Every structure is written in C-alpha cells, then in structure tokens.
Amino acid sequence: MGEAVALLAGGDAELYRIIGRTLAISAVATVLAMLVGVPLGYGLARGRFPGRTLLLGAVNTGMGMPPVVVGLVVWLLLTRSGPLGRWELIYTREAMVLAQFVIATPLVVGFTAASIQSLPAQLPDLLTSLGAGRLRKLWILSREARLGLLAAVMAGFGAIVSEVGASMTVGGNLRDSTRVLTTAIVTETSRGNLPVALALGGLLLALAFAVNLLLTLVQQRRNG
Amino acid sequence: MLTLDVVSRRGGFELRAGFAAERGLTTVIVGESGAGKTTLLRLAAGLDQPEHGRIALDDTVYADPGGGIRVPAWRRDIGYVAQDYALFPHLTVEQNVAFGLRARAAGRGTIAPRVAEALRRAGLVGLAGRKPAMLSGGQQQRAALARALVLEPALLLLDEPLAALDLQTRRVVRGELRDLLRSLHCVTLYVTHSPLEALLFGDRIVVIEGGRVTQTGTRDELLRYPRSRYVAELMGTNLFAGSVGAGTGTATVRTGEGEVAVSEPGAPGEMYVTVDPRQITLHSHPPEGSAQNVFTGPILELAPEPPSGERIRVALGTRPPLVAEVTREAVAGLSLHEGMTVHASFKATGTRTYR
Numbered sequence: 001m002g003e004a005v006a007l008l009a010g011g012d013a014e015l016y017r018i019i020g021r022t023l024a025i026s027a028v029a030t031v032l033a034m035l036v037g038v039p040l041g042y043g044l045a046r047g048r049f050p051g052r053t054l055l056l057g058a059v060n061t062g063m064g065m066p067p068v069v070v071g072l073v074v075w076l077l078l079t080r081s082g083p084l085g086r087w088e089l090i091y092t093r094e095a096m097v098l099a100q101f102v103i104a105t106p107l108v109v110g111f112t113a114a115s116i117q118s119l120p121a122q123l124p125d126l127l128t129s130l131g132a133g134r135l136r137k138l139w140i141l142s143r144e145a146r147l148g149l150l151a152a153v154m155a156g157f158g159a160i161v162s163e164v165g166a167s168m169t170v171g172g173n174l175r176d177s178t179r180v181l182t183t184a185i186v187t188e189t190s191r192g193n194l195p196v197a198l199a200l201g202g203l204l205l206a207l208a209f210a211v212n213l214l215l216t217l218v219q220q221r222r223n224g
Numbered sequence: 225m226l227t228l229d230v231v232s233r234r235g236g237f238e239l240r241a242g243f244a245a246e247r248g249l250t251t252v253i254v255g256e257s258g259a260g261k262t263t264l265l266r267l268a269a270g271l272d273q274p275e276h277g278r279i280a281l282d283d284t285v286y287a288d289p290g291g292g293i294r295v296p297a298w299r300r301d302i303g304y305v306a307q308d309y310a311l312f313p314h315l316t317v318e319q320n321v322a323f324g325l326r327a328r329a330a331g332r333g334t335i336a337p338r339v340a341e342a343l344r345r346a347g348l349v350g351l352a353g354r355k356p357a358m359l360s361g362g363q364q365q366r367a368a369l370a371r372a373l374v375l376e377p378a379l380l381l382l383d384e385p386l387a388a389l390d391l392q393t394r395r396v397v398r399g400e401l402r403d404l405l406r407s408l409h410c411v412t413l414y415v416t417h418s419p420l421e422a423l424l425f426g427d428r429i430v431v432i433e434g435g436r437v438t439q440t441g442t443r444d445e446l447l448r449y450p451r452s453r454y455v456a457e458l459m460g461t462n463l464f465a466g467s468v469g470a471g472t473g474t475a476t477v478r479t480g481e482g483e484v485a486v487s488e489p490g491a492p493g494e495m496y497v498t499v500d501p502r503q504i505t506l507h508s509h510p511p512e513g514s515a516q517n518v519f520t521g522p523i524l525e526l527a528p529e530p531p532s533g534e535r536i537r538v539a540l541g542t543r544p545p546l547v548a549e550v551t552r553e554a555v556a557g558l559s560l561h562e563g564m565t566v567h568a569s570f571k572a573t574g575t576r577t578y579r
Contacts, residue, residue, distance in 0.1 A: 119313075120308055120309075120310045120311075120313070121308065121310075122306040122307070122308055122310040123310045123312070125266075125269075125271050125297075125304070125306065125310075126304065126306055126310040127327075128270075128271060128296070128297040128298050129269055129270075129271070129297050129298070129302055129303070129304035129372075129381075130298075130304075130323055130324035130327050130328075130371070130375070131298045131299075131324055131327040131328040131375075132298055132327045133298055136327060140312075143314070144312060144313060144314055146314075
C-alpha cells in the first residue's frame with residue numbers, strides 16, 4: 001500500500017501522461033457521441049417512421065453491448081489486411097476514440113430519446129407554432145431536456161473511461177502511445193505489481209468520480 | 225377570413241372538410257373524440273399538411289399541395305394553445321410569454337413592454353418570475369393563452385382550452401375566456417367535444433362527425449334545423465329523418481324507425497322533422513286522443529335543468545331515442561323514475577319540418 005501512495009504522490013511523468021491520455025481519448029469520444037447521438041435520439045423520440053420500434057430495440061441492445069466485441073469488430077475493420085487497413089489506424093489513439101465512440105453512441109441515443117419523451121407531449125409542436133425553425137427547436141428542446149442529456153453524457157463517459165476490452169484490442173496497450181489507465185492496470189496485474197495496479201485502480205475510480213461530480217453539480221445547479 | 229377545404233389521410237382515417245371562419249368571431253369546431261377536430265386544427269396551424277385542398281388566411285395561401293405551397297407552422301401568423309398548455313418547464317412565466325416574440329425576432333426594445341402588457345391583461349403580474357410547476361391550473365391556462373396572444377396573431381387556435389381544468393376552475397375560467405375571446409379581432413378557432421362550450425363560445429359552430437363536416441351555422445340555426453342526430457343531441461332537441469308524400473294538413477313522414485305525423489309538410493320527398501323537447505308529454509298509460517305521435521320506451525335518465533332544476537330533462541330509450549323536458553311537478557305526479565316504461569306523445573302541430 002505504501003508503494004501505491006508513493007506512486008501517486010511521486011509525480012511520475014509517465015503516470016501523468018497515461019492519465020492525460022485516458023481523459024483525452026474518452027472526452028473526445030464522448031463529444032463525438034453527443035454530436036451524433038443527440039440528434040439521432042431526438043429523431044427516434046419524435047419520429048414516426050416504419051421500423052422505428054426495430055431501431056429502438058437495436059439502440060437498447062447497443063446500450064448493453066460488450067465493449068470487447070466492439071473492440072473486435074473495430075479491430076477487424078482497421079487491421080492491415082482489413083477493409084480500412086490502408087488508413088493505418090490500428091493500434092493508434094484514433095482507433096481507440098473510434099471504438100469508444102461506437103460504445104458510447106447507443107447510450108447517448110437511448111438516454112436522449114428517453115429525456116425527450118419525458119417532456120410535455122405537445123412541446124415540440126408548441127415550439128413550431130411560436131415560430132421556432134428546426135434548428136432552434138432542437139436547441140430549445142435540448143435545453144429543456146438538459147437533465148436527461150447530462151445523464152447521457154455521464155453514462156457515455158462513464159462507460160468508456162472504465163472499459164478495457166476495446167481499448168486493449170484496438171489500442172494494443174503500447175506504452176508510449178496507447179496505454180490508458182484501464183490497460184495499464186491489466187499490465188501491472190499480469191506482472192504481479194499489485195500495489196501499483198491497486199493504485200491505478202484507485203486513481204481511475206477517483207477520476208470517474210470527479211468527472212461525474214462535476215457533471216452532477218452542473219446538472220443540479222441548472223435544475224434549481 | 226380563414227378558408228379551409230382539405231382532404232387529409234393519416235393512418236387509415238380520412239378527413240374531408242371545408243369551412244370558413246371570419247375575423248372577430250369565435251368558430252367552434254365540435255365533435256366526438258376521433259371525429260377529426262384536432263386534425264383540422266393542426267392543419268389550420270400548419271403542424272400537419274393536407275394531401276389535397278387549400279387553406280388561406282385572407283390573401284395569404286398557407287397550403288395548396290397541388291400548387292406546391294406548404295407553409296409550415298413557424299411561418300404562419302398563428303397563436304396556438306395546446307390542450308396540456310405545454311409551457312416550457314424550465315422557463316419562468318415571463319420567459320414563456322416572451323418566447324414567441326424572441327423566436328420571431330421582434331425588435332429588442334418592444335419585447336419587454338409587450339410581455340408586461342400581456343401579463344397584466346392575463347392577471348399574471350405577480351407570478352411573472354415563477355416556473356409553470358408553481359402555478360395553478362387556471363394560471364397555467366392564462367399563461368399559455370398570454371403566450372399565444374402576445375404575438376397578436378391573425379389566427380388563434382385553441383385545442384380544448386378548458387379540458388385540463390377541474391370543474392370549479394373551469395366554471396370561473398370559462399366566463400373570463402368568453403369575455404376575452406369576444407374582445408379579439410383575429411380569426412379564432414376553438415376545438416371542443418363539449419356541447420356546453422360549443423353553445424357558449426360559438427359565434428359559428430362547425431360540427432364534425434367521422435371526418436366530415438355535417439353542419440355549420442349559428443347556434444340558432446343548429447337548434448332550429450339540426451341535420452344529424454349528433455347535432456340534435458348536441459343542441460338537446462329531437463330529430464327524425466324520413467320522406468313524405470305530397471299533401472297539405474297533417475301527413476305522415478316515414479322514417480327508418482316508424483312514422484311521425486306532421487303538419488304542413490309541403491312538397492313531397494326527403495325531409496327532417498324536429499320536435500322541441502317541451503312539446504313532448506309523458507304518460508304512464510297509453511294516451512287517448514287523435515293526431516298524436518306516441519312512442520313507448522323506458523326512461524334512461526332524469527336530469528334537472530340548471531339553474532334551478534324546475535324543469536327536468538328526460539332521456540328516453542324509445543325508437544328513435546327522444547328527449548323530453550317536463551316540470552318537476554309532472555315528474556312527481558307521475559312518479560317518474562329511471563327504468564320506468566312511459567309513453568311519450570306529441571302532436572303533429574308540435575313538429576317542425578325542413579329540408
């Protein structure tokens with residue numbers, strides 16, 4: 001345990017790089033998931049089109065998809081002999097962003113759809129009648145549903161910052177480029193460095209808690 | 225003036241309707257649930273587009289699918305009040321009322337005074353800073369109305385504005401709303417399923433049944449000349465439809481449910497026969513005498529007529545169903561009660577015929 005604390009307090013440069021990388025990759029993936037997932041979630045909540053129920057089912061399934069399976073599929077796409085091999089993205093941070101984006105998006109879509117559906121049923125029509133065009137309508141509805149949307153952010157970020165299967169598979173856990181907190185824990189555990197692994201685990205928990213606390217504060221303050 | 229003549233098909237339901245609504249008048253669209261009245265309102269608002277037809281407000285064409293014109297709701301000069309009000313939950317009353325003005329980019333300096341005036345007229349001045357959840361039902365209704373009216377729309381659309389209120393509040397708000405609507409100069413469309421509201425608010429009444437307009441007119445026109453059983457029930461009167469041969473004096477109109485003796489039918493052919501409920505007499509034994517129409521059946525309901533209950537409405541399960549209006553003394557004298565079989569009679573001279 002002493003080693004764990006020493007490591008944390010030691011100011012190890014490599015550790016800070018790992019932490020920074022973890023946050024950066026997951027943050028970018030979350031933002032992308034929001035950009036794509038919020039409009040999709042809105043369309044799913046409000047749209048009336050054939051196959052809607054099927055799509056809702058697919059989103060719900062996607063929310064519970066094993067990250068390692070996503071990792072495998074993305075790996076197959078990006079590997080040198082795969083369809084996107086010439087992009088040379090395998091074992092890069094970009095590949096990890098892609099895989100995490102795929103994991104987070106169904107969560108964002110699902111949470112957004114639920115929060116839009118919880119608004120007064122005639123609110124979108126009312127907005128239109130008051131003179132709001134499509135873009136303005138989406139903006140206002142997002143603000144009205146912000147409690148649910150912040151929940152979507154927390155759910156998406158929480159899922160991907162803590163997953164290891166996809167990050168390991170497509171990132172390769174390369175020490176200086178694609179190692180993040182979760183994959184570092186796997187490495188240290190397999191080497192038997194249990195205090196270090198525990199310290200990293202504690203750090204990951206603290207990080208996830210800090211981000212969620214920040215988002216919760218924003219959410220609850222706006223709710224007042 | 226709003227002119228509307230549309231065909232709309234959604235999910236197996238077809239609406240084919242046309243009517244005109246004048247400025248300064250409240251045109252009530254009345255019908256049962258599922259008759260198509262909300263669809264009609266949404267078409268007028270531009271929330272839905274018709275498949276065929278034309279909707280125009282004065283010289284501005286809002287919809288003409290054949291001519292490629294489909295003006296969406298946010299470009300129409302409308303104010304819309306939804307059944308559940310749909311006030312923005314996270315905005316204050318003042319922000320709610322101001323919303324439409326901001327969305328339509330009204331001049332910055334004009335928004336605040338217009339909102340203040342709208343709040344004052346709606347009696348919401350002290351509540352401007354509250355969120356909708358902190359308002360009573362009646363206050364929410366006034367806020368939703370203020371939000372629509374502050375835009376000074378040419379077309380005001382009300383979707384069952386009193387439906388979400390409890391009875392007590394409804395009674396109070398009803399009177400205020402009627403006074404308010406009377407003071408407006410726009411075209412007002414008011415959708416309801418309540419016969420009482422139709423009669424109270426409707427300068428003109430448009431009756432919708434099963435996706436078709438069955439009758440339009442003033443209160444009096446509908447009362448004196450109903451053209452469908454639903455309209456007769458709405459107005460609380462009796463209607464037969466049938467045909468008669470030529471003749472003067474007393475003649476017999478053959479309806480699907482029996483024969484009715486009428487006076488002065490005029491030319492032969494199809495016609496309507498209406499009988500005022502007060503012309504109907506109830507008997508516990510088959511009445512004697514001539515020139516009487518007699519229908520026998522059970523009493524379905526006895527309802528005192530407001531305000532004093534001196535007169536009682538009696539709904540009869542006769543063929544066809546009839547409504548009679550008798551005095552309280554008559555009810556007591558005959559010991560009338562629900563389920564009792566009675567004979568309802570009216571004279572040929574008590575009927576009115578028209579085509």
